[in-house]
Amino acid sequence: MDATIDSKAVPSNEERLAKLEGMGCSRKRYEDPRFIQGKGNYVDDIKMPNMLVGVMVRSPYAHARIKSIDTSKALAHPGVYAVLTADDLKPLKLHWMPTLAGDVQAVLADGKVVFQNQEVAFVVAEDRYIAADAAELVEVEYEPLAVLVDPLKAMAPDAPTVRDDIKDKDVGAHGARKHPNHIFTWDIGDKDKTDRAFDNAEVTVKQDMIYQRVHPCPLETCGCVASFDKIRGDLLVYITSQAPHVVRTVVGMLSSIPESKIRIISPDIGGGFGNKVGIYPGYVCAIVAAIVLGRPVKWIESRTENLTTTAFARDYHMTGELAADKDGKIKALRVHVTADHGAFDACADPSKWPAGMFHVVTGSYDIPNAFVSVDGIYTNKCPGGVSYRCSFRVTEAVYLIERMVDVLAQKLGIDKAEIRFRNFLRKDQFPYQTALGLEYDSGDYEPALRKGLAALDYPALRAEQAARRADPDAATLMGIGICTFTEIVGAGPSKMCDILGIGMFDSCEIRVHPDGSAIARMGTISQGQGHQTTYAQIIASVAGIPASLITVEEGDTATAPYGLGTYGSRSTPVAGAAIARASHKIREKARKIAAHLLEVSPDDVEFDLDRFVVKGAPDQAKSIKEVAWAAYNNVPEGMEMGLEAVDYYDPPNFTFPFGTYICVVDVDRYSGETKIRRFYALDDCGTRINPMIIEGQIHGGLTEGFAVAMGQQLTYDDAGNVLGGTLMDYFLPTSMETPHWETDFTVTPSPHHPIGAKGVAESPHVGSIPCFTAAMVDAFAHLGVTHMNMPHNSFRVWQQSHALNLDQR
Amino acid sequence: MIKKMMVTFKLNGKSTDVVVEPRELLIHTLREKCLHTGPHIGCDSSHCGACTVDVDGMSVKSCTMLTVQADGSELLTIEGFAQGGELHALQEGFMQEHGLQCGFCTPGMITRAYRLLKENPDPTEAEIRYWMAGNLCRCTGYQNIVKAVQYAARKLRGEPVQTSYPLMETTTH
Ligand code: FES
Ligand code: FES
Numbered sequence: 001m002d003a004t005i006d007s008k009a010v011p012s013n014e015e016r017l018a019k020l021e022g023m024g025c026s027r028k029r030y031e032d033p034r035f036i037q038g039k040g041n042y043v044d045d046i047k048m049p050n051m052l053v054g055v056m057v058r059s060p061y062a063h064a065r066i067k068s069i070d071t072s073k074a075l076a077h078p079g080v081y082a083v084l085t086a087d088d089l090k091p092l093k094l095h096w097m098p099t100l101a102g103d104v105q106a107v108l109a110d111g112k113v114v115f116q117n118q119e120v121a122f123v124v125a126e127d128r129y130i131a132a133d134a135a136e137l138v139e140v141e142y143e144p145l146a147v148l149v150d151p152l153k154a155m156a157p158d159a160p161t162v163r164d165d166i167k168d169k170d171v172g173a174h175g176a177r178k179h180p181n182h183i184f185t186w187d188i189g190d191k192d193k194t195d196r197a198f199d200n201a202e203v204t205v206k207q208d209m210i211y212q213r214v215h216p217c218p219l220e221t222c223g224c225v226a227s228f229d230k231i232r233g234d235l236l237v238y239i240t241s242q243a244p245h246v247v248r249t250v251v252g253m254l255s256s257i258p259e260s261k262i263r264i265i266s267p268d269i270g271g272g273f274g275n276k277v278g279i280y281p282g283y284v285c286a287i288v289a290a291i292v293l294g295r296p297v298k299w300i301e302s303r304t305e306n307l308t309t310t311a312f313a314r315d316y317h318m319t320g321e322l323a324a325d326k327d328g329k330i331k332a333l334r335v336h337v338t339a340d341h342g343a344f345d346a347c348a349d350p351s352k353w354p355a356g357m358f359h360v361v362t363g364s365y366d367i368p369n370a371f372v373s374v375d376g377i378y379t380n381k382c383p384g385g386v387s388y389r390c391s392f393r394v395t396e397a398v399y400l401i402e403r404m405v406d407v408l409a410q411k412l413g414i415d416k417a418e419i420r421f422r423n424f425l426r427k428d429q430f431p432y433q434t435a436l437g438l439e440y441d442s443g444d445y446e447p448a449l450r451k452g453l454a455a456l457d458y459p460a461l462r463a464e465q466a467a468r469r470a471d472p473d474a475a476t477l478m479g480i481g482i483c484t485f486t487e488i489v490g491a492g493p494s495k496m497c498d499i500l501g502i503g504m505f506d507s508c509e510i511r512v513h514p515d516g517s518a519i520a521r522m523g524t525i526s527q528g529q530g531h532q533t534t535y536a537q538i539i540a541s542v543a544g545i546p547a548s549l550i551t552v553e554e555g556d557t558a559t560a561p562y563g564l565g566t567y568g569s570r571s572t573p574v575a576g577a578a579i580a581r582a583s584h585k586i587r588e589k590a591r592k593i594a595a596h597l598l599e600v601s602p603d604d605v606e607f608d609l610d611r612f613v614v615k616g617a618p619d620q621a622k623s624i625k626e627v628a629w630a631a632y633n634n635v636p637e638g639m640e641m642g643l644e645a646v647d648y649y650d651p652p653n654f655t656f657p658f659g660t661y662i663c664v665v666d667v668d669r670y671s672g673e674t675k676i677r678r679f680y681a682l683d684d685c686g687t688r689i690n691p692m693i694i695e696g697q698i699h700g701g702l703t704e705g706f707a708v709a710m711g712q713q714l715t716y717d718d719a720g721n722v723l724g725g726t727l728m729d730y731f732l733p734t735s736m737e738t739p740h741w742e743t744d745f746t747v748t749p750s751p752h753h754p755i756g757a758k759g760v761a762e763s764p765h766v767g768s769i770p771c772f773t774a775a776m777v778d779a780f781a782h783l784g785v786t787h788m789n790m791p792h793n794s795f796r797v798w799q800q801s802h803a804l805n806l807d808q809r
Numbered sequence: 810m811i812k813k814m815m816v817t818f819k820l821n822g823k824s825t826d827v828v829v830e831p832r833e834l835l836i837h838t839l840r841e842k843c844l845h846t847g848p849h850i851g852c853d854s855s856h857c858g859a860c861t862v863d864v865d866g867m868s869v870k871s872c873t874m875l876t877v878q879a880d881g882s883e884l885l886t887i888e889g890f891a892q893g894g895e896l897h898a899l900q901e902g903f904m905q906e907h908g909l910q911c912g913f914c915t916p917g918m919i920t921r922a923y924r925l926l927k928e929n930p931d932p933t934e935a936e937i938r939y940w941m942a943g944n945l946c947r948c949t950g951y952q953n954i955v956k957a958v959q960y961a962a963r964k965l966r967g968e969p970v971q972t973s974y975p976l977m978e979t980t981t982h
Contacts, residue, residue: 021976025976025977028976029904032909034912036896036903037888037900038846040912042913044849129832219849219857219913220849220911271911271913271948300850528910530910693907703949726853727857727945728854734942735942736939738938741950
């Protein structure tokens with residue numbers, strides 16, 4: 001091969017950039033060809049020889065003692081191989097399992113059931129029809145007990161006790177417990193200083209609000225296929241998991257099989273949104289059955305099971321208070337939350353923070369004093385409390401502060417945009433230390449809001465609204481909502497965050513082959529985020545290898561380096577940084593090899609898109625392809641052969657993307673029907689890797705936010721029955737209801753991230769929900785309404801209209 | 810023991826025989842006996858449309874139909890779309906317009922959109938949204954699905970097509 005490159009033959013920068021398909025380009029997704037041809041490989045698509053199917057028997061009661069379970073009829077049914085109950089799991093010590101939040105959860109109900117549809121028995125049969133038939137034959141005798149559904153009544157002395165197993169424990173995973181139904185009290189901030197600021201304040205406001213219980217509801221339900229090789233002692237599990245390595249660790253803990261003999265594969269996953277982080281009893285039962293029976297066992301949840309038993313989200317009963325001066329400058333924030341965690345504390349939160357990152361609740365504002373306390377409570381509802389499309393309770397935090405700022409603006413008669421300008425953190429205040437102990441990395445809020453106001457011609461909208469309000473005959477009310485949120489993603493620095501004691505780093509391993517193509521293996525797992533596409537773009541930009549020559553693999557614990565997985569928008573901020581750093585290591589080694597080939601000192605060689613050039617002599621160069629070949633036959637003396645790098649990245653801090661969202665609604669005052677006239681979303685997620693994918697994720701997050709704000713709620717009656725556990729009753733918006741989205745952006749890179757990227761996918765969810773509520777409340781604000789609880793469906797909006805007599809002609 | 814029945818249909822142009830219980834749902838037969846795992850199961854209530862297939866010229870949620878009812882029918886599933894290594898215009902449209910993320914809804918979406926374009930080759934956005942309302946997507950927010958269908962419609966009408974996501978972004982902010 002020629003030692004130098006003819007400068008005339010080197011294509012232009014544009015051509016080389018286009019070939020690289022690096023960061024900033026809307027590269028088409030590498031994943032798509034398989035999905036559009038029906039060749040995805042989701043867990044339910046896995047079929048193994050001799051595979052059996054497991055089905056759960058579930059409790060019809062929310063709270064009941066189990067007097068007896070008779071499995072004989074089910075076992076006698078042809079085609080049935082096993083029926084597991086807690087008694088069968090006891091000798092294996094598997095009838096209870098640890099949760100990711102430091103609690104324990106019954107795998108199969110042990111003596112009593114504590115929520116409706118709780119797992120009671122597991123039937124394994126030849127096929128799903130036989131299993132379903134046999135499940136009907138399992139006879140369980142229940143003695144119903146008093147039910148607790150209201151978390152605000154949970155601490156009453158006469159409240160029914162949800163958890164008999166720990167009722168006498170006065171210390172839980174997060175400190176002292178005050179009552180048998182109490183899980184923890186977590187507080188942060190300076191209470192005395194905050195109280196003093198309130199005592200001395202010119203103005204204070206206070207507002208109660210309920211963030212209703214909702215469900216992430218990815219289109220694919222949860223499930224797994226477990227298979228155990230008795231001879232080799234190997235356990236293989238295909239699973240719908242957002243964190244396969246953590247699953248391996250938990251399975252290892254439970255089964256005492258060494259992790260080296262457990263292989264967890266998350267194949268294609270049909271959406272996660274937080275629902276697929278936890279460990280569910282169905283997984284454990286399928287694994288146990290596979291080990292006991294020596295045959296592969298599949299368990300796939302139905303939609304009703306998914307909605308009623310796997311991780312719900314939110315259920316925060318919040319009180320917010322702000323202290324301010326007459327000009328609207330905020331002096332202090334005080335928050336109390338009663339958090340309904342259901343019957344087991346099974347949310348995925350970093351171990352040290354029982355309420356996750358709720359302490360980002362001071363938002364985008366310069367608030368000198370703050371104090372927050374959260375009480376976690378057990379009730380007879382499904383366990384969970386996952387961070388649905390957010391990092392550990394950011395959604396609830398942003399909802400609270402955005403609502404409170406509006407309430408304050410309303411009290412003072414200051415425009416909602418104006419009060420934000422008065423309280424925003426200024427660009428020169430970053431890095432900024434919040435009163436609740438976080439250090440914001442970077443932000444530039446004012447231009448974002450100005451851009452949004454200009455895009456929608458805010459003054460004209462307000463003028464139109466004023467005219468509408470002045471007209472007593474106007475049939476429609478008009479509301480304008482503004483949300484200027486700050487997110488916290490990229491969990492996390494292991495000094496602050498861990499799960500089960502494992503630090504929240506992430507990892508990447510890159511190998512460049514002799515032909516210059518490469519494979520990258522990651523600790524994360526895509527559930528639709530397009531990792532295979534964007535990760536390759538990072539490598540392309542940093543190491544100069546064309547993205548089309550890079551294969552990205554993840555989700556297989558047998559090949560991928562340990563990583564904490566994909567949730568809370570952590571893939572780009574954490575794993576993306578690992579990729580950038582591993583790519584950089586590759587580039588540095590490649591540079592040394594190039595120098596060796598060019599017979600100059602490494603200091604004289606610089607990287608130029610996809611090749612290494614001698615400084616001042618652009619015709620003296622080696623392409624990355626030539627270097628890759630040389631890495632396997634001609635390296636400098638003393639250098640190891642090969643071209644590969646591994647990086648375990650533990651971020652120094654979180655990243656703080658932000659945005660400005662503006663929503664305009666028209667509300668029919670007679671029917672309560674609402675039309676989203678416009679929704680403008682400006683996001684700043686730092687460096688943008690693939691604008692097409694970013695926009696797609698924003699559309700998706702906004703749509704899920706629309707669903708939560710305008711229609712979703714998992715409702716229970718007083719007996720703990722789930723009202724509406726199917727898609728018949730649980731609102732998932734269709735293409736008909738879903739509004740049209742307008743997207744926009746600014747770019748404020750993260751100063752501590754190797755490529756400045758902050759993460760984006762959950763911002764639209766976090767930011768849109770308070771924006772919708774703000775717009776709805778604004779429609780009634782001139783009549784003194786300061787807050788309306790979600791969901792803002794027509795009936796509830798009509799109730800508001802009716803209460804104000806607006807529905808009368 | 811439930812008596813089994815033999816059912817014959819044409820699946821993506823190929824004559825296929827299956828033996829099923831009369832109660833077996835078409836989606837299970839397709840996925841588990843015919844090994845066509847493109848159509849997916851997303852709900853228990855015929856709401857999500859992930860299982861949509863084309864049966865004798867109609868979009869059908871295959872979790873709603875018994876396999877025995879498909880006897881003698883012509884079935885088209887996502888596996889039948891790409892012909893001779895060429896993607897169908899809809900498949901190309903979904904890819905070019907970023908009409909999918911996790912891909913779980915996509916086979917049903919494409920199959921449904923196929924029937925829409927057969928019956929209305931030049932639909933408006935409102936018509937597309939109306940026709941696709943039986944297919945849920947949790948990832949995309951539908952906006953790009955609408956664009957994907959429009960892209961395919963143009964292509965099938967023989968008009969020039971263009972992605973709204975050119976590789977290199979020209980706008981600077
Ligand atoms: S699985 Fe058929 S419509 Fe949902
Ligand atoms: S792409 Fe995930 S459900 Fe549509």
